[in-house]
Amino acid sequence: MDKHKYKVTQPVELHKIPTQEPIADAEKKLKKVRKKIADLQNTMYAEGKYSALICLQGMDTSGKDSLIREVFKQFNARGVEVHSFKVPTELELSHDFLWRHYIALPAKGKVGVFNRTHYENVLVTRVHPEYIFSENIPSVKSLEDLNDEFYHDRMDRINQFEKHLATNGMIILKFFLHLSKDEQKNRLLRRLNIPEKNWKFSAGDLKERKLWEEYQKCYEDAINRTSTEHAPWFVVPADDKPTARFIVANTIFEEFKKYNFQEPILEPKLMSKIDEFKAQLNNE
Template sequence: MDIKKYLVDCNKKVSLKDYATTEKDHFDEKEFLEEHLPKSIEKLKDLHWRLHAEEKKGIVVVLQAMDAAGKDEAISYIFSNLTAQGLTTASFQKPSETEMKHDYLWRIREGLPARGQIGILNRSHYEEVIAPRIHDDALKDEMYPEGMDKDEVWPMRYRQINDFEKHLSENGFKVIKFFFNMSKEEQRERLLERMKDPEKNWEFSFNDVKERRHWDQYQEVFEDMLSNTSTEFAPWYVLPADDEWYSRYIITEVMVDCLEKIDPQFPEISDEDREKLDEAIEELENEKN
């Protein structure tokens, strides 16, 4: 797979119409599900074990999308295949009263991984350059510098987010970001399925329909976000989210590529510990039943 096809180049003016919401020219479905995807998952599992054992680097995975785009399913399928000790997951919704008393990046730190871990942010700090632009009352006057016009807030926050992600990268934590590019019709079908199927009613929120009314505005905000925050140290990948399985495959391939560049290794035992290990092996082998 050519993962660069889905990469947002630095300083590129993004139009989501240039990115497909579905892929027509990929593998035969049976071959894809039984061969290519499992092989990619196995590579990811092996590399994740090495990352966890080495405990030198970490990876921050950002997932952003409209409702019903497949974020939760991607987490469940892909990352459920990885060792739980090497994973953290955090979900960010509307800021709490306590979170509002801090700077907008404060709450993100609790969800960041330690060295040897992959940290998944289901939504993220990018909520703070999305929701306030859709709902003007979400950005209070005290949340930006005195005398600054609201239109000046977003370039400032893009710069701050880029600096924050560069700081993470320079300190050993790679940042990879996935935007689930779903068509409006596909979202409609998925929401209706949740509403009509009693076993899926729990997944539906009336707020999903409310937010859908702002679809065009969301697309404009997403384009601006992608245009200003895809960097060499924290790139965005745009997924054809109408194809859920193929999107999951792209995520695994990007993760594998990132881990292969990190090239984590299992720690080697010291000569002193090797001697102790040999003694322990001998003790257990000579142990009477």
Template sequence: MKNISISDFKVTTAISLKDLPTSIDLEASEKKKAKALNKLREKLSEHQDIMYAHNKYSVLICLQGMDTAGKDSLIREVFKEFNPRGVVVHSFKTPSTLELQHDYLWRHIIALPQRGKYGVFNRTHYENVLVTRVHPSYILSENIPGINSLDDIKEEFWEKRFEQINNFEKQISENGTIILKFYLHLGKEEQRQRLLRRLNKAKHNWKFSPGDLKEREKWEEYQKHYEEAINKTSKAHAPWYVIPSDNKEAARILVAKVILEQMQQLEDIREPELDDKVKQNIELYKEILSQEKN
């Protein structure tokens, strides 16, 4: 398999999405890719068990991408070896009535992972500078003071949101949450093919909505706002990775590799040691249990 450096996908300077690839050839057979992914997720699972026992860090995985980018299947395949207690997935859809009674970050804050656990956000707080940017009328339902019409939503409004998001991520990072953000970079033609497959296969018809086509018409607008959001919020403590996603198997390997290598850099994560007194009496405890009658 092709040697991959995760730094090739990390956003450290301003990027232009149209200049970045949506596909990558890993130079491996399907069998080899499946084997590579399996090895990565086993290592991730082992590391998460240690992190759970260590109980000082949590991990927030943020996934964004256009419709059909493969977020759901990526979550299923990358995290399938995890102990169920170690990972919690949240899929954020249209805000509920309750959620709209709070600020836009509230529902994300209460879903943050506990120490020792992974939290996966399938669509994230970035929807509030993406979908609402394409459909600014959605902002009016948030009932924000001073925002009474679309005319009140000026450029300064979005700049303030970027600042708030950066501050939010900085705060949770400083308190032990490892943040890794992935944009699944899908080509427009590949999306067309995936939408067609949803229509051509009866068992996948339920995934299709006429609204998918309406949103597809706004492809360029979404790309513009994704690019801006990534450029303004990729920080050392909360980096963005732009993952070529025309090939789902390759995208899963890349995401798993990024997560594993980033977590392995945290050298202080280790299993807690037994209390000296307990350690000294291990043989005694073994003897007690061995002599216990059924």
């Protein structure tokens, strides 16, 4: 699989990118690669120089939750932290728009997964600009202030935020799960048709679905303005869930390999006494 075909290195037009690209035996391939990622993460944890932030974005029903479950299934619990960002709380709204994401970042040695991310601040709020009023920003007095310049400035702040993190040892990989409108319809109907899935359905899903084209434009603009070498976007065909999971897992694996994580070596003083320590334990 050529992961570079999914990486955004030049402006993209989402409507021209396929949402379906089945990969043969994707589930079997995923099982192999997720173990390799977990092994690399263990070494990263021991080394303590790097951390990693995996950002997942996509329209409702794009498969973020199940992807997290399947891709990181074999991680040691100490090695991965998952954060799902919902509607901001009163406390979160009393800080700047990046604050709640900053305090959730992974420590060195760990992998953090953001299920919905800091990009909600230039996606959902751009489709529903009235949400910004809850932030009580002094310069925002009316909807007219929430123009392209406002959101592009926010994207500049996000680029600076990610650059700062990368400079300090964070590996940042951002995935847009590219779902078709038809497949979203099928998945919403499945939630309605299967009683055990009913709880996943919300009437709000249908309201947001009516804004599909507007969301696609906002995603496209955000991806094009914020895909950088230190924090790249990958547009992943998501109509087939096993394929999407494998592409994300394999991309993480290939990116992690670049860093050549190394387990730390014991100090010479301790190394010289290993036989002595063994003898002490064996003679107990």
